[in-house]
Amino acid sequence: MKPPPFKYHDPRTVAETVELLARNENAKILAGGQSLMPMLNMRYVQPDHVIDINRVEGLSYIREAGGRLEIGAMTRQREIEYADLVARRAPIVREAILNVGHRQTRNRGTLGGSLSHLDPAAELPLVSAALEATVHVQGPKGKRDIAMAEFPAGYMSPSIELDEMVIGVTLPVWPDGHGYGFVEFSRRHGDFAIVAAAVLLDVEAGGKIKRASVTVGGVGPSPVRCRDAEKALTGEKGAEAAFRAAAETCRTIDAMEDVYAPAWYRQHLATVMTRRAMVAAFGRAANAR
Amino acid sequence: MTTIAFTLNGRATSVEVSPVRRLAHVLREDLGFTGTKVGCDAGDCGACTVFLDGAQVCACMVPAGQVAGRRIETVEGLAKDGKLTALQQAFHHFNAAQCGICTPGMLMAAADLFQRTARPSEDEVMDALGGVLCRCTGYRKIVDAVLHVAGRVPAAALDNTPDAGRAVGARFPKVDGLQKLDGREIFGADQAPADALWLRAVRSPHFSATFTVGACDALHRKYPGLVRVFTARDVPGNNGFGVYPQVKDQPVLADGDVRFRGEAVAALVGDRDTVMTIRDDEVPIHYTPRTALVGVDSALAEGAHRLHTDKPGNILAFGYVERGDADAALAAADVVVEGTFETAFVEHAYIEPEAGWARRVGDRVEVTVTTQTPYMDRDEVAQVLGIANEAVRIIPTACGGGFGGKLDISVQPLVALAAWHLDRPVRCVYHRIESMSSTTKRHPARMTARYGCTKDGALSGFTFFGDFNTGAYTSWGLTVKDRVPIHAMGPYHVPAVRAKTRAVFTNETPAGAFRGFGVPQAAITHEALMDEMAERIGMDPLEFRWKNAIRVGQPTASGQVLKASAGLAECLAALRPHWRKARAEAEAFNRTGDGVRRRGVGVGAIWYGCGATSAPNPSTMRMGVAADGTVTLYSGAQDIGQGTNTTMSQVAADGLGIAVDRLRLVWGDTDLTPDSGKTSASRQAYVSGGAAKRAGENLRAEILRLANAGQDAWLRFEPGAIVVEDRGRMQTIDLRRLEAGGPNGDVIMAEGYFDPPTEPLDEKGQGVPYATYGFAAQIAEVEVDVELGTVKVRRIVAAHDVGRSLNPTQVEGQIHGGVAQGLGLALMEEYIPGRTENLHDYLIPTFGDVPEIETILVEDPEPTGPYGAKGVGEHVLCATAPAIFGGIYQATGVRIRRAPATPDRVRAAILARKEQRP
Ligand code: FES
Ligand code: FES
Numbered sequence A: 001m002k003p004p005p006f007k008y009h010d011p012r013t014v015a016e017t018v019e020l021l022a023r024n025e026n027a028k029i030l031a032g033g034q035s036l037m038p039m040l041n042m043r044y045v046q047p048d049h050v051i052d053i054n055r056v057e058g059l060s061y062i063r064e065a066g067g068r069l070e071i072g073a074m075t076r077q078r079e080i081e082y083a084d085l086v087a088r089r090a091p092i093v094r095e096a097i098l099n100v101g102h103r104q105t106r107n108r109g110t111l112g113g114s115l116s117h118l119d120p121a122a123e124l125p126l127v128s129a130a131l132e133a134t135v136h137v138q139g140p141k142g143k144r145d146i147a148m149a150e151f152p153a154g155y156m157s158p159s160i161e162l163d164e165m166v167i168g169v170t171l172p173v174w175p176d177g178h179g180y181g182f183v184e185f186s187r188r189h190g191d192f193a194i195v196a197a198a199v200l201l202d203v204e205a206g207g208k209i210k211r212a213s214v215t216v217g218g219v220g221p222s223p224v225r226c227r228d229a230e231k232a233l234t235g236e237k238g239a240e241a242a243f244r245a246a247a248e249t250c251r252t253i254d255a256m257e258d259v260y261a262p263a264w265y266r267q268h269l270a271t272v273m274t275r276r277a278m279v280a281a282f283g284r285a286a287n288a289r
Numbered sequence B: 001m002t003t004i005a006f007t008l009n010g011r012a013t014s015v016e017v018s019p020v021r022r023l024a025h026v027l028r029e030d031l032g033f034t035g036t037k038v039g040c041d042a043g044d045c046g047a048c049t050v051f052l053d054g055a056q057v058c059a060c061m062v063p064a065g066q067v068a069g070r071r072i073e074t075v076e077g078l079a080k081d082g083k084l085t086a087l088q089q090a091f092h093h094f095n096a097a098q099c100g101i102c103t104p105g106m107l108m109a110a111a112d113l114f115q116r117t118a119r120p121s122e123d124e125v126m127d128a129l130g131g132v133l134c135r136c137t138g139y140r141k142i143v144d145a146v147l148h149v150a151g152r153v154p155a156a157a158l159d160n161t162p163d164a165g166r167a168v169g170a171r172f173p174k175v176d177g178l179q180k181l182d183g184r185e186i187f188g189a190d191q192a193p194a195d196a197l198w199l200r201a202v203r204s205p206h207f208s209a210t211f212t213v214g215a216c217d218a219l220h221r222k223y224p225g226l227v228r229v230f231t232a233r234d235v236p237g238n239n240g241f242g243v244y245p246q247v248k249d250q251p252v253l254a255d256g257d258v259r260f261r262g263e264a265v266a267a268l269v270g271d272r273d274t275v276m277t278i279r280d281d282e283v284p285i286h287y288t289p290r291t292a293l294v295g296v297d298s299a300l301a302e303g304a305h306r307l308h309t310d311k312p313g314n315i316l317a318f319g320y321v322e323r324g325d326a327d328a329a330l331a332a333a334d335v336v337v338e339g340t341f342e343t344a345f346v347e348h349a350y351i352e353p354e355a356g357w358a359r360r361v362g363d364r365v366e367v368t369v370t371t372q373t374p375y376m377d378r379d380e381v382a383q384v385l386g387i388a389n390e391a392v393r394i395i396p397t398a399c400g401g402g403f404g405g406k407l408d409i410s411v412q413p414l415v416a417l418a419a420w421h422l423d424r425p426v427r428c429v430y431h432r433i434e435s436m437s438s439t440t441k442r443h444p445a446r447m448t449a450r451y452g453c454t455k456d457g458a459l460s461g462f463t464f465f466g467d468f469n470t471g472a473y474t475s476w477g478l479t480v481k482d483r484v485p486i487h488a489m490g491p492y493h494v495p496a497v498r499a500k501t502r503a504v505f506t507n508e509t510p511a512g513a514f515r516g517f518g519v520p521q522a523a524i525t526h527e528a529l530m531d532e533m534a535e536r537i538g539m540d541p542l543e544f545r546w547k548n549a550i551r552v553g554q555p556t557a558s559g560q561v562l563k564a565s566a567g568l569a570e571c572l573a574a575l576r577p578h579w580r581k582a583r584a585e586a587e588a589f590n591r592t593g594d595g596v597r598r599r600g601v602g603v604g605a606i607w608y609g610c611g612a613t614s615a616p617n618p619s620t621m622r623m624g625v626a627a628d629g630t631v632t633l634y635s636g637a638q639d640i641g642q643g644t645n646t647t648m649s650q651v652a653a654d655g656l657g658i659a660v661d662r663l664r665l666v667w668g669d670t671d672l673t674p675d676s677g678k679t680s681a682s683r684q685a686y687v688s689g690g691a692a693k694r695a696g697e698n699l700r701a702e703i704l705r706l707a708n709a710g711q712d713a714w715l716r717f718e719p720g721a722i723v724v725e726d727r728g729r730m731q732t733i734d735l736r737r738l739e740a741g742g743p744n745g746d747v748i749m750a751e752g753y754f755d756p757p758t759e760p761l762d763e764k765g766q767g768v769p770y771a772t773y774g775f776a777a778q779i780a781e782v783e784v785d786v787e788l789g790t791v792k793v794r795r796i797v798a799a800h801d802v803g804r805s806l807n808p809t810q811v812e813g814q815i816h817g818g819v820a821q822g823l824g825l826a827l828m829e830e831y832i833p834g835r836t837e838n839l840h841d842y843l844i845p846t847f848g849d850v851p852e853i854e855t856i857l858v859e860d861p862e863p864t865g866p867y868g869a870k871g872v873g874e875h876v877l878c879a880t881a882p883a884i885f886g887g888i889y890q891a892t893g894v895r896i897r898r899a900p901a902t903p904d905r906v907r908a909a910i911l912a913r914k915e916q917r918p
Helices: A014-023 A036-041 A077-082 A084-089 A091-097 A103-108 A111-117 A123-130 A227-233 A240-252 A263-284 B023-030 B086-094 B103-116 B122-129 B140-149 B217-222 B272-277 B296-300 B326-332 B374-385 B412-422 B432-438 B477-487 B519-537 B541-548 B568-592 B644-656 B684-707 B808-827 B880-892 B903-916
Strands: A007-009 A027-030 A049-052 A062-065 A068-072 A134-139 A142-147 A152-154 A165-172 A179-185 A195-204 A208-217 B002-008 B011-017 B049-052 B055-058 B071-073 B197-203 B209-213 B226-230 B264-270 B285-289 B315-323 B335-342 B355-361 B364-369 B392-396 B426-429 B445-453 B459-471 B496-505 B597-609 B619-625 B631-635 B663-667 B714-718 B721-726 B729-734 B748-754 B773-785 B790-801 B852-858
Touching: A014 A027, A014 A049, A014 A134, A014 A165, A027 A036, A062 A084, A068 A084, A068 A111, A077 A091, A077 A103, A077 A111, A084 A091, A091 A123, A091 A179, A091 A195, A103 B049, A103 B055, A103 B103, A111 A123, A111 A165, A123 A179, A123 A195, A123 A208, A179 A263, A195 A263, A208 A227, A208 A240, A208 A263, A227 A240, A240 A263, A263 B903, B011 B023, B023 B049, B049 B103, B055 B103, B086 B103, B086 B140, B103 B122, B103 B140, B122 B140, B140 B808, B197 B272, B197 B412, B197 B432, B209 B264, B217 B226, B226 B412, B264 B272, B264 B412, B296 B459, B296 B496, B315 B477, B326 B445, B326 B459, B326 B496, B335 B519, B355 B412, B364 B374, B364 B412, B374 B392, B374 B412, B412 B426, B445 B519, B459 B477, B459 B519, B477 B496, B477 B519, B477 B597, B519 B541, B519 B597, B519 B880, B541 B568, B541 B597, B568 B597, B568 B773, B568 B790, B568 B852, B568 B880, B597 B880, B619 B644, B619 B684, B631 B644, B631 B684, B644 B663, B644 B684, B684 B721, B684 B729, B684 B748, B773 B880, B790 B808, B790 B880, B790 B903, B808 B852, B808 B880, B880 B903
Parallel strands: A007 A049, A027 A049, B002 B071, B197 B426, B364 B392, B459 B496, B631 B663, B790 B852
Antiparallel strands: A062 A068, A068 A165, A134 A142, A134 A165, A179 A195, A195 A208, B002 B011, B049 B055, B049 B071, B197 B264, B209 B285, B226 B264, B315 B496, B335 B445, B355 B364, B355 B426, B445 B459, B597 B773, B619 B631, B619 B748, B714 B721, B721 B729, B773 B790
16 A cells, blocks of 8 residues: 655754644654554555654753753664663663564664554553653643653543644653563564563662552553552562562553453453562662562 | 655665655665565565664665665675675575565564674574564574574585485475575566556455445546556456366455455556555445354354355355264263364465566466466466466466465456456555455364274274354365365274364355365364373373374275375374473473473374365476577476475486486476466475476486487486487487477477376265375474463474475475464464454564474385375474464363464463362
C-alpha cells in the first residue's frame, strides 16, 4: 500500500514546528518514524500534513542538571542505550531500552516519539512513570510541564493539545546504590511487551526499604503505579514473602484483553513481573547485603 | 517532489521523489537496487535492513527526506571489486541462505555487528540479527556462519569439487547460492518492464456477503491514472481455479458472492501511484453481508447456509481408512486411552509476499512469477484465459519461500488477465496483509482418537475422527482428508484401524497445502496418545515407540506391506542415548531446581508418504549437449530454497558421469524445461531426482551409442567435442558436425522420466497410496516456567530416515527449518482472520526461539529412489510439536490438547491440574 497523499514540512525550529501544528489541521509529527511510518504505510492514519522534526535543532541531548537527568525528545533510543550518564544515574532506563524493539528500531526511534505514541506496553513511558518524570511540551502559548502521571489522557493519547509537541523529559535521579529492576514479558524477544514491570527501591543501611516505586505497563491503557505494592514494600527487608504479598496487590488492576492475552492472564503477569522486578531491584541495591 | 541527494554505496546519488516515500521503495523502484527486500513494510521482518550513516535501520520505515545528505549502504555495496566479504562467503558455505529473501537483511545486520565488535559472542549475534526474520533456515546456520567469521566456530564441512560420479552425497554448496548473497537474485517483486502497469486487487472486508459492482466512471474521472477496473465478467475463460483438474471452485474475481474476508472482488489496473492511492471504499462495490460461518461447528449447524450449492451440509468430502475390526480390538485391549485435540490455522509466512508480472506476446501470455509449481500455474492460467496450455509460458523467479503456500495461484491469473486484455505488461505485488489474508493456510483440525495396547506394549487398535476446516474453497482439502487417515495412527504397526476425516467449508481463509498436508496435526494426536499408553503400562515412551515402529514386511493400515526403507526403529535407536541422558538430566534438574523452572524431554515419531496420494505423479527431466560441448540440465523442478537446483544437478551429473560443476542448469521456465511436477509432498528429491538420474543415464547411453562404446567408458567433455575412452580406446565425437534440434537446440539430448509406483485406494482406503515413506523421530528438551506458562525449547535432536542423503548440508537445512516451523506450530502460531494478519501480531519463531538442533541422518536406502533417496521436506516439521508437548508433560504433568500451547493456555492447564489434585 502507498501512504495517503499529504503535505510534507521540514521545519528547523521548535517554534516553526509549533506554528505549523497550529496552522494546519490533521497534522502529524514525524520523529523517528518507527511507529508513524508503518501506520502511514498501512494507512492506519491519514494525516493531511506530516511535520518531520528530524532537522529541528536542539532536541537531541542527554545531560545532568540540578541532580536530574534531562533528555531531549529527538534523542535516539540507541544514544540513550549507549550513554554513560544514563547507565550511571538512571540505570533502569538503559535496562528498559534493551527491551525496546530491535537494533534497527532503536537506531531510529526516539524518546519523544515513544512518549507521544504512548503504546500501553511501551517501555519508555513505563520507566518515565516509574521515575516520576516531567514531560516538557511547547505550544504556541509557550512551554509547559506535565507530570508523567498526568501525561496519558487515555489509550494511546497523551494529554497535549493538537498544537503542542513534546520537546524533552526530566527524570529525577534516585540515590546512588538504589536498586532497580525491569522485567518484561513478551512472546518473543524484541516484541512489544505484553506486561512489563519497573521497580525502584531505595534501601537504607541495614537492608530496610525506605522508598519504593512499582509500575506496570501493558495491563491498563497506560502505565499503572501500584501504590498498594509500594506501601507494602516500605519498611520491608527483602523477604520473599513480603515481595510476594506486595506483588499480589497487582492482581486486581483493571486489565485489557486482546489476541495476545486474556485479562486474567495479564493480571497474573502483573503479579509475577512486579515480584520478579522487586527481587531483581532488591538484589541490586547496594545496602541490601 | 523534492530532489534528495545522498551517498549510496559510496556514490553520490540523487532522486526526485516525495520526501515521505519510504527509502525501501526509493532504492528498489526508483534506483533499481532490488537487493534490499520488502517483506512487510511495517518494521516487522527486517528484510529491508540497510545502513543509514553506518548503522542498521529498516528502510521501510525511513522516509526519503531523512536520508538527504546521508550515507546509505545496501547489500549490493558489501562485496568490493566483485570479491565477496568473509561474511558472504560464510553464508554460502554454511548454507545460511536457503531461499535467500531474508539474506540481504541478515547480512546487513551482521555487518553492522562487525563494525562494533570483531569477535561477537553468540548472544551478541542473536541481539544484532534479532530484528530480521527467516522462515527457511531455523536461524542456526546463520548464527554459525556469523560466529565462524567471529572466529568462534570452525569452517563448515564442504565439498566444493567432487569428482565426476561422486556428487551424490557430497556437501556441495548451492549451485545458485552466490547470487543470493550480493543482491543479484531476482525474486517475484524485483523486476518488470519499466512500462508495466500495476494491478491491485480490491478485497472483501466481509467474511460472507453478496455484492454488486456499480459503474466506475466517477472513479476513472477522479483518477486519470486508472486504466481499467476488472471484475468477474472480464474473465475470458473459466472464472475458477483450484489445484485439482476436476475442481475449480475458487473464482479469480468473486462473482456476486464473497466467501471469505480477503477474497478478490475487483482488480484495479493503472499507474502505481494511482492504484495504490485509491481506497477500497472508493470503488463502487455494494456488499450485503450475511452470517459468517466461522469454525466448523457453525458451518455444520442445522440451517447454516451453503457456501457452495453443490455441497450440502458444507461438507467437502470424507476420507476413510479401515483395516480389521478396530472396535473389537479396542474392547480387547488392556489399556485404552483417548482424547480430543485441536490445532489452529497456521500461516506459511514466507518472507516474500506473492508477486509477478505478465505480458501478452501475440496469442500467448507470459507470466513471470514466484511459484512452487510452474506447470500447474501454466494450466491454471490457460483455463482462466480460455486458451491452450501451450499458449501460456510461466517463467518462475527465485521463490522467497513457499512451504505449500505458493502451490495455489495468487497473482498469476490476475496479471495474466489484465495483460491479455490490455496488451501491456502488468505487475502485481501483494502487500503483507493481503498475502496473509488471501492465501491458503494450514487446516485447523479437531481430532478425536482412541488408541489401545496390550499390557506388554503391543498396539492393538486405533480409531480416529477428524474435522478439518478447509475454509471457503477446496484448495488442497481433498489431499488433506485423504492423507490424514492413512497416517493418523502414526508410524506403527497397528493391526486394527478405523480413521475417518471430514473436510468442512467455512467462511474463513482457504486452507490448503502447508508442509505436511494434515500429518502434523494428526501427529499431535497419535503421539500424545502413545505417551499416555506408555505411561499407563509403565513403559519408557521411546522404547514403546521402538517396539511398535513399523518395519519392513509389516502392513500399514492401508494394507501396504513395506518392502524396504523403513528406518523408524533405526531413528529411535539413534536417539536412545540422547534420550536417556536428557531425561535423567531433566529429572535431576527438577529435583534440585527452584520449582518455578521445570524441565522435560519428549519424543515424537512420524512418517510421511512421499509424493501424491495414489495418483500419477510423474517428473520429466531433460539433458542436452550443445555443439560447443556445454552440458545442460533442463529442470522443471522449482527450487524454493530447499536446494533442488543443487541436488538435481548432483544427481544428473552422477547419472551422466560428469563433474557437477561442469553442468549448466536451466530451470523452471515452462518453454525451456519439461514438466517436473510441483514442489510439494516431499517429492522433488525422490521423484524429480529419479527423473534427473535417468536423464543423466539416458544421455550417457546416447553418447555411448554414438561412440559405439561399452557401459564403463569414460567421458570427457571438451569444447565442441566429447572424448570417449573405452578400455584404452579413445574416440572423439565431433559435436559441431551433429545437427542441432529438439526444444533446446542441443546436438545430443535425452530425457528421464519417473513416476512412483502407487495403486489406487479402495473405499476402505486399502491399496498402495505411496511408493515410499520417510520416517523421523525427534526429541525436544524443554523448560517450562510454571509460574508464567512459558515454554522454552532448549534443544532438539532430530533423527531422519532419508533413504540416502543427496546433500547432507541441504538435508540439515530442511531439518532446521522444519523444526523451527514445528516449534512455531506448537507454541505460538495462530492465524485468526482479520486479527493476526501481519508479522507483528502473527508470531513466527525468531532467533531466540530456535534452540540448538542436532541432526542424525539415517540412511535406509529406498530402492526406487535415486541412489536410494526419498523425500524429507515435510517430515522435518511433523515430529517437533509432539516432542515439545511430551516435554511439557514431563516438566509439568500437563497434557497439551490444543496447539499452539500459548503461555496463557499452559498456565491455565497448570492451574486446572493443581485444582484437580488437592
Ligand atoms: S519490509 Fe521493512 S521490516 Fe519488513
Ligand atoms: S532463507 Fe531466510 S527466509 Fe528463506
